[in-house]
Amino acid sequence: MKIVVALSHVPDTATKIKIAQDRKNIDPSGVSFIINPYDEFAIEEALRTKEKFGGEVIAVTYGNDSAKESIRKALAMGVDKGILIKGDLNVDSLTVAEALASEISQLNTDIVFCGKQSVDYDSSAVGQMLAEFLNFPSISTVVKLEIEDGKVKAEREVEGGIEKVESSLPIVITAQKGLNEPRYASLKGIMAAKSKPIEEKTFDASNNRLVVNELKLPESKRKSKIVGTDASAVPELVKLLREEAKVI
Amino acid sequence: MSIKILVFLEQRNGEIKKQSLEAARKGFKLSKDLQGGVTGVVVGDNISNIEIVSEHGLEKVIHFKHPKLSNYSSTAYSKLIADFVKENNFNLLLFSHTAMGKDLAPIIAAKLKAGYGADCTSIEVKDGQLVFERPIYAGKALMNFSLNSEVKVLSIRPNTVSLTEDGFKVNLNVETKEVSEDSLDLRSVVTAYEKSEGKLDVAEADIIISGGRGMKGPENFYLLEEIAQLLGGAVGASRAVVDAGWRPHSEQVGQTGKTVSPKLYIACGISGAIQHLAGMSSAKCIVAINKDKDAPIFQIADYGIVGDVLEILPVLKEELKKYVS
Numbered sequence: 001m002k003i004v005v006a007l008s009h010v011p012d013t014a015t016k017i018k019i020a021q022d023r024k025n026i027d028p029s030g031v032s033f034i035i036n037p038y039d040e041f042a043i044e045e046a047l048r049t050k051e052k053f054g055g056e057v058i059a060v061t062y063g064n065d066s067a068k069e070s071i072r073k074a075l076a077m078g079v080d081k082g083i084l085i086k087g088d089l090n091v092d093s094l095t096v097a098e099a100l101a102s103e104i105s106q107l108n109t110d111i112v113f114c115g116k117q118s119v120d121y122d123s124s125a126v127g128q129m130l131a132e133f134l135n136f137p138s139i140s141t142v143v144k145l146e147i148e149d150g151k152v153k154a155e156r157e158v159e160g161g162i163e164k165v166e167s168s169l170p171i172v173i174t175a176q177k178g179l180n181e182p183r184y185a186s187l188k189g190i191m192a193a194k195s196k197p198i199e200e201k202t203f204d205a206s207n208n209r210l211v212v213n214e215l216k217l218p219e220s221k222r223k224s225k226i227v228g229t230d231a232s233a234v235p236e237l238v239k240l241l242r243e244e245a246k247v248i
Numbered sequence: 249m250s251i252k253i254l255v256f257l258e259q260r261n262g263e264i265k266k267q268s269l270e271a272a273r274k275g276f277k278l279s280k281d282l283q284g285g286v287t288g289v290v291v292g293d294n295i296s297n298i299e300i301v302s303e304h305g306l307e308k309v310i311h312f313k314h315p316k317l318s319n320y321s322s323t324a325y326s327k328l329i330a331d332f333v334k335e336n337n338f339n340l341l342l343f344s345h346t347a348m349g350k351d352l353a354p355i356i357a358a359k360l361k362a363g364y365g366a367d368c369t370s371i372e373v374k375d376g377q378l379v380f381e382r383p384i385y386a387g388k389a390l391m392n393f394s395l396n397s398e399v400k401v402l403s404i405r406p407n408t409v410s411l412t413e414d415g416f417k418v419n420l421n422v423e424t425k426e427v428s429e430d431s432l433d434l435r436s437v438v439t440a441y442e443k444s445e446g447k448l449d450v451a452e453a454d455i456i457i458s459g460g461r462g463m464k465g466p467e468n469f470y471l472l473e474e475i476a477q478l479l480g481g482a483v484g485a486s487r488a489v490v491d492a493g494w495r496p497h498s499e500q501v502g503q504t505g506k507t508v509s510p511k512l513y514i515a516c517g518i519s520g521a522i523q524h525l526a527g528m529s530s531a532k533c534i535v536a537i538n539k540d541k542d543a544p545i546f547q548i549a550d551y552g553i554v555g556d557v558l559e560i561l562p563v564l565k566e567e568l569k570k571y572v573s
Contacts, residue, residue: 013503013523017388026389037504093364094357119503121384123366125354128322132358137323137436140351157498158347158441160449163320167436177504178497209363209397213379216390218529223550226541230555231563237535238567240551245533247512248455248479248572 001055001110005046006100006130007074008036008118009067017217024212025090035070038115040182041175045145046113047078048180053147056080058107062087062099068198075193076185082198092210093121097129099203105134109170116141116174124174131172138172139165143179251284254338256329257301257309258348259292260441262318267344269304270409273416274371275342276305281373289332291325293318302420304411309420314427319438320348322355327433330359333399340378345403353403363395365402369530386503386526406451407509448482450499455481455512458501458528459489462517462538462557466494471561472516478568484508484528486518502527517557520545537561 011017011031018027035043046057059074060083061067071082085099104112112134114127124140131138143162144155150169155162157176185193227233227240241248255275257268272288279286288301288309301309312328333341333356341356343349345367357364369390370381377394380402384391450456457472457479469483476483485495487502501508503523513531518524520536520543528534529548536549537557546552553560 011385013386014521015385015388016522017385019389026385093354093366094361097358119386122386122507123354123364124350125357125364125366128351128354129358129364132326132355138351138355139322139436141347156347159452160447161441161443163347163438164440164442165436165438171436177500209395210365211394211396213392213394215384216392218383218387218390220529220548222534222548224547224552225550226546226552226554228553228555229541230553231560233553233555234560234563234567237551237553238564238571241512241533241535242571245512245550247533248568 001049001053002108003046003049003055003057004104004107004109004112005039005042005057005059005074005079006112006114006126007039007059007061007070008115009033009061009063009070010036010118010120013037013119019215019217023214026215033066033069035073036115036118038117038175038177041177041179042113042115043074043077043079044180044182045173045175047183049111049147058083060100060103061085062096062203064089071198072193073185075196076190077183078189081196083201084198085201085203087203088205088208090212091205091208093123093125094129095205095208097126097133098207099205100126100130101133102203103201104130111169112136112172114172114174116176127172127174134170134172136170136172137167138174139167140174141176142173143176145173145179251279251282251340252336252338253279253284253286253340253342254333255286255288255306256341256343256349256352257288257290258344258346259290259295262292262294262296264290264295264297264300265344265346266411267346267406269301269411270406271342271344271404272301272304272306273409273411274404276416278340278371278373289329291317291328298422299420302418303416305416305418307418307421309422311422311424312427313424314429314432316429316432316434317427321434321437322351323433323435325352326355326359328427330356333360339399341399341401343401343403345405349403353401357401360399360401361397362399362401363397365393365395367405368402369405369408371402371404383530386507386523387529388522388526405509444498450482450484450501450508451506453482454510455479456484456501456508456510457481457514457516458484458486458518459516460486460518461488463489464558468558469495471558471565475561475565475568478565478572486524487521515545515549516561518545519543520548
C-alpha cells in the first residue's frame with residue numbers, strides 16, 4: 001500500500017509566545033520547534049498500516065529547511081522517505097493543502113494520514129482541504145480506524161460522543177489523540193534515518209488568500225482575588241459567584 | 249459587490265443545534281451592516297425545530313432533504329452546499345466551529361477555492377471591509393486578519409455570540425428541495441452516533457469543573473462529578489491526569505485537548521501549565537482552588553481559594569446546594 005503522512009513542524013506547546021517587531025509573526029528567538037503532537041499519532045497509524053498491508057510510508061512536509069528535523073524524526077520512527085516542499089511560511093491552510101496535493105497527487109497514494117490540527121494555527125483544515133484537492137473523501141478527528149478490503153471504518157470524536165463513519169480507499173484520515181500510542185524511535189531507527197532520502201521541492205505560494213493585519217497577545221482582565229485560604233472561604237466564594245460574577 | 253451571506257444550520261437527529269443559531273445571528277447582523285442578504289441552509293431529512301431560526305434573524309432557509317442525508321456525510325453535504333453557493337453567488341459562508349462545522353467548512357472552502365478563517369471570535373465590518381479575529385497557539389495569541397478571495401468561508405467559535413439580545417425576530421420562509429438519490433455523493437457516511445454515557449461534553453458545557461493532580465487519584469473525581477451534576481455542568485481534566493489514565497481524553501482541556509469558553513470554569517488542584525491555560529483562558533469567569541498559593545492558575549483566575557481541594561470540594565457542594573436545586 002502506498003501510504004503518505006503529512007507533517008507539520010511547530011513551536012513546542014510549552015512555548016511562551018512573543019510577538020515579533022512587525023506585529024505579524026511570532027518572535028522565533030528562543031522557540032524550540034517540534035513535530036506537531038497530533039502528527040505523531042498519524043505517523044504511528046501510517047506505520048501500523050504498512051505493517052499490516054506492506055508497502056511504503058512517505059512523509060511530506062510544507063515548510064523551510066528546519067522542518068527537516070521533524071522529517072528526520074519520522075524517518076527514525078520508521079517512515080521510509082521524506083519530501084520537503086519549500087515555500088513561503090506566511091500562507092493560509094488552502095495554500096498548504098495545495099502544496100501538499102501537488103506532490104501527493106503524483107504518488108499514486110492509497111491513504112494519507114495527517115494530525116487533526118497543527119498546534120500553531122489550530123485551523124483543523126489542511127487534512128480535509130488536501131482530500132478535496134486529491135478528490136478523496138476524508139474522515140477527521142479519528143480515534144479508531146479499521147481498513148479491510150479497501151473499506152474504511154472509523155470512529156471520530158464529536159461533541160458528547162463518537163460518530164461511526166464508513167468510507168473507502170483512497171482516503172485522508174486526520175488523527176486525534178487516542179487513536180494509538182506513538183512508538184519511540186529506536187537507536188537503530190535513528191541511525192537508519194540518517195541514510196534515508198529527503199527529496200526537496202519548491203512551491204509557488206503566491207495564491208495565499210489570508211492577510212494577517214496584526215498579531216496580539218490576549219489581554220487579561222482578571223481580578224485574581226484570593227477569597228480565602230481554606231474551606232471557610234467557600235460561602236464567600238459562592239456569594240461572589242452569585243452576586244458579583246452572576247454565573248450561578 | 250453586495251454581500252450575500254449563507255449560514256450553515258447544523259442538525260443532529262433532526263434538530264438544529266444551538267451553535268448554528270449563533271452563526272445565524274452573526275449573519276443577520278453582518279447583512280444589516282453591509283446592506284446585503286442572509287439565507288440559511290440545512291441538510292437532512294425531517295427537521296423538527298426549523299421554526300426556531302425565525303427568532304435568530306433568518307427569513308429564508310433552504311432545506312436539502314433526503315432520508316439518506318439525516319446523518320452527516322462530508323462528501324454529500326459539501327457537494328450540495330458548494331454547488332448551491334456557486335449557483336446563487338453567495339460570497340460569505342458562516343459555520344459554527346463544531347465537530348461537524350470544522351470538518352465541513354474546509355472541504356467547501358477547497359471546492360470554492362475560497363479563503364478560510366477557522367474558529368473566529370470576532371467578525372466585524374471596519375471601513376466597509378470585513379475583518380476577522382481568531383485565537384492561535386491555542387489562545388496564547390490572537391490574529392487579526394482579512395481574506396482577499398471573492399468568496400470567504402468562516403467558522404465561528406461556539407459561545408461567542410449572545411442568543412438573548414432582542415431584535416432578531418423575523419418571518420421565516422422555508423424552501424424544501426427534495427434531492428434525488430443519484431445526485432448524492434455518499435463516499436463517506438456516518439452510520440451511527442454513540443453518546444458517551446449521557447454525560448455533557450466539556451466543549452458544550454456552560455459550566456466546567458476540572459481536576460488535576462491535586463485531586464490525588466481517580467477515586468476522588470466523584471467530588472467533581474457531584475458538583476458538575478448539581479450545576480448542570482461537565483467535568484474536565486488536566487493533561488497530567490489524562491496521561492496518568494485517571495480520566496478519558498475526551499475530558500482533557502488544553503492545547504492537546506479541548507479549547508473551551510464556558511461561563512464558569514472551576515480549576516481544582518490544577519497548577520496551570522501554559523498548555524492548560526491556553527485551553528480555558530477565554531472562560532467568562534475562572535475559579536481556582538489549589539494548595540500552592542504561587543500556582544500560575546491564580547494569575548488568570550477571577551477568584552481563588554488557597555487550600556486542599558479534597559477538603560474544600562465537599563463544603564462547596566453543600567454551599568451550592570442551598571442555591572441550586
